[in-house]
Amino acid sequence: MAAKIRVTWPDGPVCGICFTTALRTRGSCPNCGQDRLLPGKNSDGYDICRDCAGITTNMTCEGCGAETERFRAGHCIRCVLRADLDALLHPHTPPDLSLKRLIGVLAGAGRPESVYTWMRGANTKELLIRLGTRSIALTHESFDALPGSRSVEYLREMLVHHGMLPDRDRQLAAFERWLATRIQDLAATPPIQAPIERFARWHHLKRLRQLASPGKSLNTAVRSAKQEITESGKFLGWLLAEHGLTIHGLKQAHLNQYLSEGPSTRYAIRTFIVWLIKNKEVARLDMPHRYAATKPLITQQQRLALIRHCIESTASPVGFRVAGLILLLFGQPVGKIAALKCLDLQPLPEGLHLSLGNVPVLVPAQIAPMFWDYLHDRPNQQTGNGASRWLFPGTMPGQHIHADAMMGQLRALGIDLGGARNTALRSLVQELPPTLVANALGYSYQIIHKHGADAGVPMAGYAGKGALPR
Known part of the structure; x- marks a missing residue:
């Protein structure tokens, strides 16, 4: 299984892998002081230049004259x-x-x-x-x-x-293509196609175009829109197949039957029903919200153990451990973490801060070096994605990592995503007024106050609107 010897140099035979490594080692030669390629070794084991090592292998590109590995026909x-x-x-x-x-x-x-x-x-x-x-x-x-x-x-x-095509929102463009295909698929059933097309274009597409802005991720909004459009189409298909009715014949009994007989995803038609009522296409109906029976939680001991694991583990890439710490410490949704920009990490006199809401929050001093080192050595920038503005660059040029890919890696770290986020938020509202937590972390006051109530925070803790101190 020994590697095949490619060349023999004064310091011994060199295999192909070591040859390539040697021809990518560059710096100041300790023997002559010149800054150049350092393929050789001296008697002390230090990397030295070709001339000092007595290497005769040609390492000069015939095209550009650079000292480097010759890749083909004498050229780099x-x-x-x-x-x-x-x-x-x-x-x-x-x-x-x-x-x-x-x-x-x-x-x-x-x-x-x-x-x-x-x-x-x-x-x-x-x-x-x-x-x-x-x-x-x-x-x-x-x-x-x-x-x-x-x-x-x-x-x-x-x-x-790289500026050779005009910028546009990739997620919005993909949704527009998906929507065109979806509407075309419904062409055989006009009673379903017509209301779905109106709902999709006048409500969801209009809203997504309003939300689209440079640097803002539409991932969650697009997912929700697709699910609501798909589920609404299924509902109209059921209404036509089971009762021979179009949307104009919809009654409360039909709606109740549909919701009670199927999975919880059927509640995704709520936006469609509300839109129909608002546009006077159906009579007023009672369309309930669906609330989760319980909120997933992990114990505080589990959360602290996961934080320690993210700090100390070397088995997982540092980028996903940094993402895990943002989730565990600040209770951020994975979609928002994936879309963070480099500028969201700010070195301030008091320390390294992370922008999540109205004011930057302090990154604990124990992990600040880990965040800083990662910022300056991010992955996926060696081909077409150089100088990415994203804190977590994806493999697609100019794009951040997809939320699904980040979710998979965080789960591989042993993190229960929903449980970790809920426990982090409950822990924070027990230490600080909920409104201050909302301002610092970018949550609505209603959501954070709900976490405060679930955590048993007394009403005295509900301070007025303000900013989390740096």
């Missing part, structure tokens, strides 16, 4: 990337500044080998060829017309991230 990986991309994209015939910039972004990535592998994939290569022949224009409309795939969305988001 970056020169190879530029040549291959130039052949695919033809940025000079006719001249296209955006394509020239795309070549520069890809060839200048922190991990060019990954870019080389990515662009050789069949789907990606076809997209690049079509960009080069100009059969795909650099517009969102052109990308929307392509069959949906991760390759298409990855390239699109890379172009947006």
